[in-house]
Amino acid sequence: MGKEEREPRSSDRKGSASSPAKRLTRRDWLKIAGGWGTAALMEGLERSLRSRTFAAENPIKLGHLTPRTGFAGQLGAYAVLGAQLAVEEANARGGVLGRPIEVVYEDSVNPGTAVQKARKLIEKDKVQALVGEILSASTMAISDVAQEAGILFISTGSHSDEVRGIRCHRYNFNVDASNTMYVNALGRWLVQHHKIVKWYFLTGDFAAGNDAYRVSKRFLLDHGGTELGNDLVPTNTPDYSPYLLKLKSIRPDLVFLSLGGSDQTTFLKQYKEFGLSFEVAGAIADVAQFWALGPDALTGVWPLPWYHGIEAPAAKEFTERFIKRFGKPPEDHAWSDYIAVGMVLESMEKTGSTQSRDLVKFLESEAEFEIYKGRPGKFREWDHQLMQPVYVLKPKKKEQMNDEWDIFDVLEEAPGREESLEVIMVKKEESGCRLEPL
Numbered sequence: 001m002g003k004e005e006r007e008p009r010s011s012d013r014k015g016s017a018s019s020p021a022k023r024l025t026r027r028d029w030l031k032i033a034g035g036w037g038t039a040a041l042m043e044g045l046e047r048s049l050r051s052r053t054f055a056a057e058n059p060i061k062l063g064h065l066t067p068r069t070g071f072a073g074q075l076g077a078y079a080v081l082g083a084q085l086a087v088e089e090a091n092a093r094g095g096v097l098g099r100p101i102e103v104v105y106e107d108s109v110n111p112g113t114a115v116q117k118a119r120k121l122i123e124k125d126k127v128q129a130l131v132g133e134i135l136s137a138s139t140m141a142i143s144d145v146a147q148e149a150g151i152l153f154i155s156t157g158s159h160s161d162e163v164r165g166i167r168c169h170r171y172n173f174n175v176d177a178s179n180t181m182y183v184n185a186l187g188r189w190l191v192q193h194h195k196i197v198k199w200y201f202l203t204g205d206f207a208a209g210n211d212a213y214r215v216s217k218r219f220l221l222d223h224g225g226t227e228l229g230n231d232l233v234p235t236n237t238p239d240y241s242p243y244l245l246k247l248k249s250i251r252p253d254l255v256f257l258s259l260g261g262s263d264q265t266t267f268l269k270q271y272k273e274f275g276l277s278f279e280v281a282g283a284i285a286d287v288a289q290f291w292a293l294g295p296d297a298l299t300g301v302w303p304l305p306w307y308h309g310i311e312a313p314a315a316k317e318f319t320e321r322f323i324k325r326f327g328k329p330p331e332d333h334a335w336s337d338y339i340a341v342g343m344v345l346e347s348m349e350k351t352g353s354t355q356s357r358d359l360v361k362f363l364e365s366e367a368e369f370e371i372y373k374g375r376p377g378k379f380r381e382w383d384h385q386l387m388q389p390v391y392v393l394k395p396k397k398k399e400q401m402n403d404e405w406d407i408f409d410v411l412e413e414a415p416g417r418e419e420s421l422e423v424i425m426v427k428k429e430e431s432g433c434r435l436e437p438l
Contacts, residue, residue: 059102060095060354062087062344063121065114065132065142066157066337068107071236071261072134074288075333079132079156080105081326082334086341088325096345097352103341114138118145128354129153131340134333136160136207143172147436152356152363154344156336159208159284161215161426164383168433171356173363173384175336175343177305179208179215182283184424185390185414186303187219190281196223200252201230202243202267204259204284212258212283220256228252237263240270247278257282257300265293272297285393287331287407295407298395302408306335307391310410312374329405339371360438375417380425383433387421389413 064083066076087101095101104125108114114133121127122145130146133139134157146153147169154173155163161178177185190196199220203213210232217227228250231243247255255278259267264286271280280300287307290298308319308329318338322330330338346369347359364381371377377388393408401407415423 059100060097060345060348061125061127062101062103062341063118063125063127063130064103064105064337064341065108065117065121065130065138066333067109067134067138070109071263073109074292075134075157075261075286075331076107078288078331078334079134079337081322082330082336082338083131083341085322085325085334086338086345089321090342090345096348097354101345108133108135108138108142111135111137111141115141115145118142122146122149122151127151128348129344129356129359131344132156132337133158136163136211139163140167140207143167143169147171150356152344152359154340156340157333160211161431162207162211164385164431164433165426166432168383168431168435170436170438171360173379173386175340175386177303177388177390178385178426179212179283180426181390181424182303183212183215183219185412186281186283186301186392187216187223188414188424189301189392189412191223195254195279195281196220196225197253198226198228199254199256200228200247200250201256202259203230203232204263205232205234206260208284209258209260216256216258216283233259233263235261235263238266240267241274243267244270244274244276248274248276252278254279254281258284260284261286262289265289265297268293268299269297272299286333288333290395290407291331291405295395295398295401298407301392301394301411304332304391304393304408305388306332306371306373307393307408307410309406309408310373310391310413312372314370314374315372318372335372339369339377343369357438382428382435383426383431384435385425387425389415389421390424 066079067073068076083103087103090101104121106117108117130151130153133142133155136158139155139158140163143153152171154175156175158176159179161180164174164178201213203209220227282300282302285302285304319329347362348354351358351362363379366378368376368378371388373389377386380387391410392412394411395407396409415421
């Protein structure tokens with residue numbers, strides 16, 4: 001007999017002997033299978049909807065800390081935009097690990113406030129990682145909190161060698177260059193152009209300022225220069241005339257600044273008004289402040305970790321995306337917070353984890369990241385400093401500028417492409433960093 005004529009088994013029979021069971025045809029079986037398929041499809045859709053609902057209700061949360069008020073508030077505003085763009089782009093790609101990204105932003109105007117906000121982000125908001133900060137004293141305070149809680153913290157704007165030296169922590173990584181990196185990069189150019197002569201220092205009275213003075217003075221003396229003196233300047237100083245009159249009488253060959261935030265522009269504006277002609281250089285530079293100053297008063301030679309005018313295709317693409325979103329180009333703090341958020345999210349994606357311990361191991365593994373400089377960056381395992389070049393820049397003449405943002409010419413990338421990035425970095429035996437066990 002054929003398959004359609006086969007005698008049904010006893011288990012297939014229904015009803016009484018006088019009412020023989022209906023024989024199931026091929027069409028009947030297809031209808032039943034179709035019903036099963038619909039049920040399976042509906043169950044799959046329900047699981048997918050539940051999964052999406054779970055993801056929406058359980059986002060990956062990052063905590064962002066930066067001063068949004070005070071003398072570094074203008075820089076913090078750009079840092080927020082950089083972090084915001086990174087998260088928007090990540091969510092447009094579908095998030096990370098199937099989950100959307102949320103950021104809780106806090107104003108860390110001083111170290112005391114920074115500690116309170118960091119604890120709030122960790123204990124109340126339950127963030128998976130912390131990103132940000134510009135002030136070195138606040139960075140060290142946040143780093144202590146993050147280490148105690150076992151939460152990854154990628155700092156983005158701190159210069160002080162101490163942060164990645166004697167105050168280093170296992171859960172803290174540093175995107176911005178250190179003072180040693182800035183001074184060595186700038187110093188190489190100053191040596192080449194015979195600027196290591198008689199210097200006078202003006203130093204901002206804050207952690208990174210004092211550290212920058214220590215590093216730059218050592219560089220000057222190690223290369224045969226002479227220090228004529230140093231003035232420690234309180235932050236938010238409105239009147240620099242006493243310092244400028246002193247400089248006029250001392251007549252140094254070069255004034256070396258370690259001022260930060262709005263103090264840079266206040267000094268340079270008054271320096272211009274006094275009509276002084278001494279050369280100027282500095283270890284700490286902030287593009288947003290220089291944009292606000294304008295080209296007429298801008299002078300000196302400066303080191304920066306990133307500038308939107310550098311010759312790198314990825315840098316140009318990032319700049320275009322930023323301009324499209326915010327109507328102006330990114331400066332160095334927007335860049336650093338953008339890449340830091342990207343590093344956290346990429347680490348989560350590649351490890352399949354949001355646990356800080358797993359992320360620390362990954363970041364210590366010499367994983368390379370796109371940092372929009374024409375060559376990748378990676379963290380040095382033993383002190384968690386991002387290995388990267390620094391740029392030496394000089395202001396353009398006003399008639400050479402393409403627009404109000406085009407204020408610098410890039411004089412040099414240090415180290416050069418053929419050199420090791422270690423050339424400008426702190427040596428291990430000089431660092432003092434001793435990372436805790438994980």
